Amino acid sequence: MPHANHAETELDEHGQACAHGQTAHAQEHVHEHGHAHSHGETCSHDHPAHAHANGHAHSHVDDACCGSASVAPFSSRLPQSETVGSDVRTAIRIMQMDCPTEEALIRKKFSRMQAVRSMDFNLMQRVLTVVHAPDALGTILAALRSLDFTPELADAKPDAGSNANPASAVAPHTPSRPWWPLALAGLAAVGSEVAGWLGAPAWLAAALAILAVASCGLTTYRKGWLAIRNGTLNINALMSIAVTGALILRQWPEAAMVMVLFTIAELIEAKSLDRARNAIKGLMQLTPEQASVQQADGSWRSLELKAIAPGAVVRVKPGERIALDGEIVAGRSSVDQAPITGESLPVDKTIGDAVFAGTINQAGSFDYRVTAAASNTTLARIIHAVEEAQGAKAPTQRFVDQFARVYTPIVFAAALAVAVLPPLLLGGLWQAWIYKALVMLVIACPCALVISTPVTIVSGLAAAARHGILIKGGVYLEQGRKLSWLALDKTGTITHGKPVQTEFEVLADVYAARCRSLAASLAGRSDHPVSMAIAAAANAAGVGGTTVDAFEALAGRGVRGDIDGLPYWLGNHRLVEELGRCSASLEACLDKLERQGKTVVMLVDAERVLALFAVADTVKDTSRAAIADLHRLGVRTAMLSGDNPHTAEAIAQQVGIDEARGDQLPADKLNAVASWSKDGAMVGMVGDGINDAPALARADIGFAMGAMGTDTAIETADVALMDDDLRKIPLFVRLSKATRAVLVQNIALALGIKAVFLVLTVMGLGTMWMAVFADVGASLLVVANGLRLLRK
Numbered sequence: 087m088p089h090a091n092h093a094e095t096e097l098d099e100h101g102q103a104c105a106h107g108q109t110a111h112a113q114e115h116v117h118e119h120g121h122a123h124s125h126g127e128t129c130s131h132d133h134p135a136h137a138h139a140n141g142h143a144h145s146h147v148d149d150a151c152c153g154s155a156s157v158a159p160f161s162s163r164l165p166q167s168e169t170v171g172s173d174v175r176t177a178i179r180i181m182q183m184d185c186p187t188e189e190a191l192i193r194k195k196f197s198r199m200q201a202v203r204s205m206d207f208n209l210m211q212r213v214l215t216v217v218h219a220p221d222a223l224g225t226i227l228a229a230l231r232s233l234d235f236t237p238e239l240a241d242a243k244p245d246a247g248s249n250a251n252p253a254s255a256v257a258p259h260t261p262s263r264p265w266w267p268l269a270l271a272g273l274a275a276v277g278s279e280v281a282g283w284l285g286a287p288a289w290l291a292a293a294l295a296i297l298a299v300a301s302c303g304l305t306t307y308r309k310g311w312l313a314i315r316n317g318t319l320n321i322n323a324l325m326s327i328a329v330t331g332a333l334i335l336r337q338w339p340e341a342a343m344v345m346v347l348f349t350i351a352e353l354i355e356a357k358s359l360d361r362a363r364n365a366i367k368g369l370m371q372l373t374p375e376q377a378s379v380q381q382a383d384g385s386w387r388s389l390e391l392k393a394i395a396p397g398a399v400v401r402v403k404p405g406e407r408i409a410l411d412g413e414i415v416a417g418r419s420s421v422d423q424a425p426i427t428g429e430s431l432p433v434d435k436t437i438g439d440a441v442f443a444g445t446i447n448q449a450g451s452f453d454y455r456v457t458a459a460a461s462n463t464t465l466a467r468i469i470h471a472v473e474e475a476q477g478a479k480a481p482t483q484r485f486v487d488q489f490a491r492v493y494t495p496i497v498f499a500a501a502l503a504v505a506v507l508p509p510l511l512l513g514g515l516w517q518a519w520i521y522k523a524l525v526m527l528v529i530a531c532p533c534a535l536v537i538s539t540p541v542t543i544v545s546g547l548a549a550a551a552r553h554g555i556l557i558k559g560g561v562y563l564e565q566g567r568k569l570s571w572l573a574l575d576k577t578g579t580i581t582h583g584k585p586v587q588t589e590f591e592v593l594a595d596v597y598a599a600r601c602r603s604l605a606a607s608l609a610g611r612s613d614h615p616v617s618m619a620i621a622a623a624a625n626a627a628g629v630g631g632t633t634v635d636a637f638e639a640l641a642g643r644g645v646r647g648d649i650d651g652l653p654y655w656l657g658n659h660r661l662v663e664e665l666g667r668c669s670a671s672l673e674a675c676l677d678k679l680e681r682q683g684k685t686v687v688m689l690v691d692a693e694r695v696l697a698l699f700a701v702a703d704t705v706k707d708t709s710r711a712a713i714a715d716l717h718r719l720g721v722r723t724a725m726l727s728g729d730n731p732h733t734a735e736a737i738a739q740q741v742g743i744d745e746a747r748g749d750q751l752p753a754d755k756l757n758a759v760a761s762w763s764k765d766g767a768m769v770g771m772v773g774d775g776i777n778d779a780p781a782l783a784r785a786d787i788g789f790a791m792g793a794m795g796t797d798t799a800i801e802t803a804d805v806a807l808m809d810d811d812l813r814k815i816p817l818f819v820r821l822s823k824a825t826r827a828v829l830v831q832n833i834a835l836a837l838g839i840k841a842v843f844l845v846l847t848v849m850g851l852g853t854m855w856m857a858v859f860a861d862v863g864a865s866l867l868v869v870a871n872g873l874r875l876l877r878k
Contacts, residue, residue, distance in 0.1 A: 164240035170217055173203055178214045179238040180230065183207075187309075187320040187533060188235070190494075194318045195229050202226065209540055233312055268349060271301035275342035282339045295342035299329060303345040319498055321531035321861065328524040332854060335517055344528075344854045347862075354866060372425050372444030372465060377409035378402075380453070391460040398456045402447045410443050411463045412454035419450025426465060427554035427809035468808075471558060472551050481564055482829050486539050489532075497530035497844075504848065518850070525847045528857035529840050538832035538868035545875035546825040554808035555818050562787050562804045564829075566822030568768040569721050569787065572815065573759055575773040576727035576734065579791050579812070580741055581703035583615050587623035588684060589700035593672070599629055601697040605689045607631035608645050608656040616685055617645070617656070619701045642728050642751035644687060655690040659730050660749050662688050667695050680732030683740070709741045712812035717742070719819050724762075726755045726781070755781035772815070789815060821875070828875060832868040839864040 167176040182188060189207045192214065196202045201222030206215040218226055230237045278294035281287075303326075310326030313319065325348055332341035376388045380399040391409055394400065399415060402408055408421070420432035423445045432448050435441060441454055443463035460466065505523030508514035543560040550557050557563050577583050592598050606624030609617035610631050624631070634647035643664070644657020655661060659676055662668055667690055675698070679686050684700045713723055724745040727734040731748030738746035747758060755771075759781045762769045771778065771785035774792070782788035782803060790803030792810040807814045843860035846852040 164213065164238070166240050167223075172220075173217050174220050174223070175215060175217050176223060176226075177240060178216065178227075178230070179212055180214055180235050181212055181238070182235050183209065183212050183214065187313075187322065187531070190320055191233055191313055191316060191318050192230070192235075194316050195233060196226075199225070199229065209537070233316070234308065267301045268346070271298040271303075271342075271346050271349070274298035274301065275339070275346045278342045279339040288336075288338075291338040292336070295333070295338035298342035299333070299345045302349045303329065306345070306348070319494055319530070321533055324498075324527040324530055328528045328854060328857070331520065331524040335521060337521070337854075340854050344858050347855070347858045352862060372407060373460075373463075374407050374409050394456060394460070396456050396459060399453050400456055401451070401453050402441075403451055404447060404449050406447050408441050408443055408445050408447060408454075410456045410460060411458040412441055412456045414439050414441060414452050414454045417450060417452030419452050420448040422446040422448060423809070426468065427811075468551065468556055471556055471806075472547055481561060482539055482833075486536055486833065489535070493532045493535070494530050497526060500844075501526035501530065522847050522850065522852070525852045525854055525857045526844060528854060529843050529847070529860050531861055532836075533861065534839075534864035534868050535833065535836040537865060538836055538872060539829060541869050542825060542828050542832060542872035542875065545872050546821060546828075549875050549877075550818065550821055553814065553817060554811075555814050555821075556806040556808060557818070558804050558806075563822055563825055565768060565787060566805075566819050567826050569770050569819055569822075570767040571722050571724065571762045571769045572716060573724045573726050573755070573762075573769065573771045573781065573785070574743070574812075575755075575778050575791075576725055576729060576737055577615050577703060578774055578810070579772050580709045580725060580737060580743075581705050583703065583810075585615055585619045585685065585701040585703035587619050587699055588702045589679065590623070590697065591675075592697045594694055594696045596696050598697075601689055602627060602629040603632060604649060604654055605656055605697065605699060607634050607649055608637075608647055608654060608689075611637050611647065612639065612645050615703070616687060616701050620656075620687070620699050623699075642749075642754075653692055656687055657690070658685070658687055658728070658749075662690060662695060665690055672698075676730070677732065680730045681736065683733055683736030685729050685733050703737075705737060705740050706810070706812070708811050708813050712816060713742045715813065715816035716819075719816055721816075721819065724758070726750045726758055752778070752780050756784050759784045770815075772812070825875060828871055832871055835867050835871070836864050839867075 164177045164179055167174055169175075180188070180192075183192070189209060192207075193205065196205055196216070199222070201219040203217040203219075205217075207213075208215070216226060227237050227239075274294045275298040278291045278298065281291040281294060306322050307326050309320075309322035310324075313323040314326075325345070329341050329345050332344065373391065376390055377394060378386045378401045379389045379394055380401070381387055386401060394410060400410065400412065402419075404419075414435055414437050416437065418434070418436040420434050421441060422432045423442065425444050425446070426442060435452070440457075442465065443458075443460075444465040458464075501523040504526060505520045508519045509516045543563060546563050547557055547560070550563070574580055577585075590598075590602070592601055602624045606621050606629055609621040609624075611634055612618075621631075632649055634649055637645065637647040639645050640655075640657060640661065643661040644655060646653065646655045646657075648654070655665065659668075659680075662672075667688075672695060676686050679700045682702075684702045686698055686700050688698045689696045716723055722745075723743045724747065725734055725738050725743045726747050727737070728750055729737075729748050731746070734746040734748035737743075747754070750758070755778060759769055759771055763784070763786065768786050770787040770789060771781045772789040772791060773779075773782050774790065782790070788804045790806045791812075792807070805818060839860050843852055843856055846856065
């Protein structure tokens with residue numbers, strides 16, 4: 087399981103985010119396409135940074151998307167560079183890259199570089215991942231700087247384009263952009279408009295307009311020139327051309343006001359994007375910066391989390407947040423686990439119980455032994471998984487990206503035709519048609535369309551995480567709405583998974599105590615809930631176990647082992663039949679117990695069945711509610727259980743499941759899921775992430791139950807439910823439906839608004855003011871609409 091890199095964040099006096107660097111463990115995870123990625127190491131920045139008195143380096147960027155001054159904090163470090171065949175994969179953070187404008191510019195630049203094999207853009211995290219030739223990193227960084235970007239690397243070494251070491255790469259602090267130039271530009275633009283209304287001399291309106299454009303538009307012109315020089319038509323290039331054209335046409339007030347409105351709207355858009363980008367920032371802030379740790383002499387001392395190693399004993403006071411994962415060794419309390427699981431009620435905790443980072447202690451106090459470092463807590467893994475999910479493009483996002491690549495050139499060609507053809511062929515006025523073409527240029531940028539999908543997906547992922555649903559990628563968030571079959575394991579999924587022994591019967595001339603001892607010896611070596619119930623009953627009766635040799639777990643059947651040199655088996659009905667020990671009387675006894683919904687296991691020696699043990703598990707109340715809710719959503723349900731068919735059917739009837747299959751081995755569960763998938767149905771599988779691994783992997787969406795604190799569940803499942811509440815699955819389906827609806831709405835808004843204003847422009851009713859609202863206004867609308875999912 088990849089380990090999330092812990093970073094404490096703080097804000098400096100300018101509101102910039104500062105990351106306190108910490109070394110993470112280099113771990114590998116498997117990408118959804120099967121590539122292994124290495125994460126971790128210590129992050130350093132190859133860009134100029136400001137050194138504060140406290141020794142932390144703070145990076146500053148004066149621009150974000152299309153002129154924004156906002157900089158978002160990040161919760162994890164960049165992954166280290168890694169070798170991919172004969173090439174190298176490098177992750178580069180670019181704080182100025184947060185909308186399709188910058189992505190298109192970089193793509194154009196790198197497409198001419200033979201050393202660059204492939205590029206992957208994560209605009210929400212502002213990370214560019216490049217696969218390149220081993221000796222090309224310096225050239226890549228230089229190319230980014232030529233585009234006026236400031237690249238950041240994970241490596242603690244300076245990049246190939248610099249001769250300085252990291253310590254000497256400290257430059258004077260670049261302050262945040264002052265507010266007064268924009269205010270001056272606004273006043274000048276209004277003045278130019280007023281001068282036009284009052285019939286003042288033309289030179290006054292012109293001077294005020296030029297002052298307004300110069301005060302707030304130089305950044306746009308600089309970026310526009312870079313785009314044009316690199317053969318790219320982004321919003322900065324289009325806006326620069328349009329405003330310059332308006333000035334040439336002596337549309338002074340309009341040119342000034344358009345540039346001011348554009349700058350203001352872009353600032354608002356960037357703030358909205360930051361909200362989506364930082365949707366999981368709240369998870370980072372769930373843990374305190376320090377914890378009280380017991381010292382060797384018995385005293386207590388507050389230490390930073392990075393200095394606390396597994397095995398240390400930490401004390402938690404009433405009302406405090408738990409800093410690290412651990413196991414209680416003294417005291418008791420109730421813990422609010424809602425920040426991670428979404429549970430509405432606190433959970434009672436006592437000695438031996440697990441506690442998790444980010445949860446909140448209630449009235450009691452306790453000490454716990456740390457079981458995971460700060461970079462490897464359940465919360466850290468959740469954060470890392472969500473960030474990985476943000477970087478994986480959903481199907482709709484991939485489609486929109488492909489569409490946007492042809493949209494802008496087509497609109498630009500149309501604008502050029504509008505400017506030239508009517509005057510040449512129809513005798514139209516050059517000034518009027520050129521003005522229309524300039525308006526179309528402003529509308530041409532696909533920012534609203536492209537940014538709408540990642541904002542929506544990230545908002546949906548964050549909303550799910552807040553409710554204890556960890557979704558491993560946007561593809562699963564989109565697919566959830568199409569779920570038609572859901573297969574569920576029984577033990578621990580539908581039932582509580584803590585069965586108790588209800589019957590015990592000796593079937594041979596062997597002492598009862600001897601049978602209990604043999605069964606307890608075999609059961610004590612297994613972690614299956616049924617075996618644990620038998621072992622617990624034997625211990626309660628004061629019967630101890632003996633040494634077991636050659637122990638073996640028999641998947642879907644039971645266990646075997648040698649005791650005192652003789653072979654014994656403890657298993658289910660199927661195992662007894664395979665061993666040839668069944669009889670008519672035994673079948674009748676088993677049938678009676680199984681029809682009562684009880685699981686029966688038998689103790690068998692080399693010749694006969696010695697005893698039987700009946701175990702009953704109770705159904706969760708939440709299971710009944712979840713199944714009913716799934717049926718209302720049109721999802722059919724099936725239970726795949728290793729128990730006998732009678733028990734499986736009895737449990738299924740209790741909770742209202744459509745179909746029940748018993749005696750299911752892992753391969754049988756896999757085949758069942760595959761059979762439903764053959765009809766083109768979207769099939770989900772719910773299990774514990776270990777025993778049901780084949781079926782979970784085969785299903786279109788694999789759900790892991792009770793993933794909190796479980797490495798395997800978080801790693802293997804497509805969707806991890808952080809507690810054992812099946813009601814999270816219908817919640818996931820509803821969130822998927824809502825996400826799809828917002829995606830469709832955003833695409834329709836982005837294209838519809840632009841289409842309306844393009845038609846108005848061709849009809850002679852459109853103005854540059856309208857064009858700005860069509861472009862940036864559409865972006866604001868789709869971002870705001872996407873953020874609605876955070877309230878789901």
